[in-house]
Amino acid sequence: MPHVITQSCCSDGSCVYACPVNCIHPSPDEPGFATAEMLFIDPVACVDCGACVSACPVGAISPDTKLEPEQLPFVELNAAFYPKREGKLPPTSKLAPVLEAPRVERGDGPLRVAIVGSGPAAMYAADELLTQQGVEVNVFEKLPTPYGLVRAGVAPDHQTTKRVTRLFDGTTRLPGFTFYLNVEVGNHVSHRELLEHHHAVLYAVGAPNDKRLDVEGMNLPGTGTATEIVAWFNGHPEFADLPVDLGSERVVVIGNGNVALDVARILTSDPDDLARTDIADHALAALRDSKVREVVIAARRGPADSAFTLPELIGLTATHEVVLDRADHELVQRDLAECTDPLTRNKLEILSKLGDADAPATRPRIRFAYRMTPQRVLGTDRVEGMAFTVTGGDDVRTLPAGLVLTSIGYRGRAIRDLPFDEETGVVPNESGRVVGAPGTYVAGWIKRGPTGFIGTNKSCAAQTVHELVADFNAGALRDPRGRPVHLDRLIRARQPELVDVAGWKAIDAAEVARGGDDRPRDKFTEISDMLAAAATAPKPSMRERLLAGLGL
Structure with missing residues (x-):
C-alpha cells in the first residue's frame, strides 16, 4: 500500500x-x-x-x-517518475541529505533581521533563521493580515493548499519572532531606518505586478487580469470593490497557466460548492447571479506548449466539463505524434480525451483554444468580445465576450532605495545578496523572478539565509543601533494601528468564528473590520512590557 x-x-x-x-x-x-x-x-x-x-x-x-x-x-x-523495476526494493535507512541549517557562530549578541513581506518566502526565511537561539526576526507587512499569496492568491476551492499557513502560524510562536502588520515599509518606516535597527534587511515582497497585454481596447470596462479576479475571490481589501461583470455568457482568459485555470474553474463551479470554502461573500453573491456559461482559455501557442501543470489539469478535468473544438483536437493529435517528453505526453493524452465543443453544454464549461494571438478587444463603451489572429497566419477569429482577462505572467516592482533590473523585473542579487547594498537581501520572486510554486520558496529562502548568516559570522554586517524597544516605539508612534501577533490571532479567530460550521472562515474584506477585530486581542502584561522595555 x-x-x-x-x-x-x-x-x-x-x-x-x-x-x-x-x-x-x-x-x-x-x-x-x-x-x-x-x-x-x-x-x-x-x-x-x-x-x-x-x-x-x-x-x-x-x-x-x-x-x-x-x-x-x-x-x-x-x-x-521512476524507472520500471521488478520486485520490491530492500528497505534502507538512508534519509535524504538534509541541507544544514545556518549556524550563528558569533556570541556577542543576537542576530537581528528585518523581513519585509509575510508571504511564503518571508515566512520560510523567518523559520530558517529561528531554527536556533540568538536570532530575532521582525516581519513587516503593509496589510493587517499576513501570508501574502497563500491567503489572497490561492483559489478558494484549493483549501488543502492553504493549510501551509498552519506551518507559518507555528513560526510566529517561536521565540524571537515579532509581527509588524499594517506597517508599510517606505511609508511608516524607511529602508535606512530598518538597517539602523537590524543587522540585515531581507525583502520577500514577491512580484506583485501583472504583465499587461499591449493591444487596442485593453483599457475598456470589462477588461482586467486573472490575478485581480483571484484577489477579488479571496477578499483582498484592495480588490474587494473590483467591478466584475458576470452578466454575459462568455468570459475570455488570455494565457493558460495555473492562474488562468483557477479563474476558469471558479467561474464555472457550482456556487453551492464554493459556499463551503473561504470565498469572499461579495464574490459568492456575484457567482450566484452569474450568466457565464463558457470560459475560453486562449493560448498563443499550441497544446504541447501549455503552461498549466499536469496536476492542475488532472484536477480540473476530474471536476469540470472541459472541451476542445475540432481544430484544436487535431492540433493535440499532431503534437502527440511528435512529442517525446513524458510529462508533455501526459498532458496531451488528457487533452486528447476532452469532449467536443460542438456538443450541447449541460452546465457551465471551460474551453481550451490554441494558436490564438490577441489582436484587439472589441467594443466601444465596454467589452463586447476579443479578436485573435491564428498564430503564424492572417486568419481572424472573434469571440463575443463580456469579460476579457489576461493571465500572461507577473513582474516584480521596484523597491525604494534598492537597485532594480527593469528587464528581468528583479532586484539584482548574488545568491540573495543585493548587489551594491550591504546588509540587504532578497528571497522569493523578487529574487529569482516568478517561477516555481509555494514550497519552492523554502529552498530559495534557505539559500539567502545561509548567505546572510555567513556575512554576520564574518563581521560583514553593521551592528544595529539601540535596543529593540527603540524601533518598536518609533513604529508605534508613526502607526498607532499596528497589528502584532496577538492582533492577527484575534482576526484569525474572528474570521473562523464567522465561518461557522460550514466554512473554514468568513474573511474580513475591509481593513477597518480587521483592525476592530485585532483591537479585541489581550494586551501585554506589565511584566511583558517591562521585559520589552529592557530589550529582553
Whole structure:
C-alpha cells in the first residue's frame, strides 16, 4: 500500500526529509527540484511508514487505498517518475541529505533581521533563521493580515493548499519572532531606518505586478487580469470593490497557466460548492447571479506548449466539463505524434480525451483554444468580445465576450532605495545578496523572478539565509543601533494601528468564528473590520512590557 502525492503538493520538501528510505524525489539537493511541478513517491521503494503524511504541510499525501476517485490518476503519475523495476526494493535507512541549517557562530549578541513581506518566502526565511537561539526576526507587512499569496492568491476551492499557513502560524510562536502588520515599509518606516535597527534587511515582497497585454481596447470596462479576479475571490481589501461583470455568457482568459485555470474553474463551479470554502461573500453573491456559461482559455501557442501543470489539469478535468473544438483536437493529435517528453505526453493524452465543443453544454464549461494571438478587444463603451489572429497566419477569429482577462505572467516592482533590473523585473542579487547594498537581501520572486510554486520558496529562502548568516559570522554586517524597544516605539508612534501577533490571532479567530460550521472562515474584506477585530486581542502584561522595555 504505497503512499501517493496528489494535486495539492506544495513542493516545499518537508516530506523528503521525513522519509526514512529516501523515496521522494526530486529532493531539494537535486537539479530538477526548482522546476518540478510536484514531488513524487517511488511506489517500489515506499515502506508505508506514513512519516511523509504528518510532515506534509498541505495534506497532499495519502495511502493509495484512501484516494478519492478524482485522485486515482496520481497513482500512475507518481510511479511514472521512476524507472520500471521488478520486485520490491530492500528497505534502507538512508534519509535524504538534509541541507544544514545556518549556524550563528558569533556570541556577542543576537542576530537581528528585518523581513519585509509575510508571504511564503518571508515566512520560510523567518523559520530558517529561528531554527536556533540568538536570532530575532521582525516581519513587516503593509496589510493587517499576513501570508501574502497563500491567503489572497490561492483559489478558494484549493483549501488543502492553504493549510501551509498552519506551518507559518507555528513560526510566529517561536521565540524571537515579532509581527509588524499594517506597517508599510517606505511609508511608516524607511529602508535606512530598518538597517539602523537590524543587522540585515531581507525583502520577500514577491512580484506583485501583472504583465499587461499591449493591444487596442485593453483599457475598456470589462477588461482586467486573472490575478485581480483571484484577489477579488479571496477578499483582498484592495480588490474587494473590483467591478466584475458576470452578466454575459462568455468570459475570455488570455494565457493558460495555473492562474488562468483557477479563474476558469471558479467561474464555472457550482456556487453551492464554493459556499463551503473561504470565498469572499461579495464574490459568492456575484457567482450566484452569474450568466457565464463558457470560459475560453486562449493560448498563443499550441497544446504541447501549455503552461498549466499536469496536476492542475488532472484536477480540473476530474471536476469540470472541459472541451476542445475540432481544430484544436487535431492540433493535440499532431503534437502527440511528435512529442517525446513524458510529462508533455501526459498532458496531451488528457487533452486528447476532452469532449467536443460542438456538443450541447449541460452546465457551465471551460474551453481550451490554441494558436490564438490577441489582436484587439472589441467594443466601444465596454467589452463586447476579443479578436485573435491564428498564430503564424492572417486568419481572424472573434469571440463575443463580456469579460476579457489576461493571465500572461507577473513582474516584480521596484523597491525604494534598492537597485532594480527593469528587464528581468528583479532586484539584482548574488545568491540573495543585493548587489551594491550591504546588509540587504532578497528571497522569493523578487529574487529569482516568478517561477516555481509555494514550497519552492523554502529552498530559495534557505539559500539567502545561509548567505546572510555567513556575512554576520564574518563581521560583514553593521551592528544595529539601540535596543529593540527603540524601533518598536518609533513604529508605534508613526502607526498607532499596528497589528502584532496577538492582533492577527484575534482576526484569525474572528474570521473562523464567522465561518461557522460550514466554512473554514468568513474573511474580513475591509481593513477597518480587521483592525476592530485585532483591537479585541489581550494586551501585554506589565511584566511583558517591562521585559520589552529592557530589550529582553
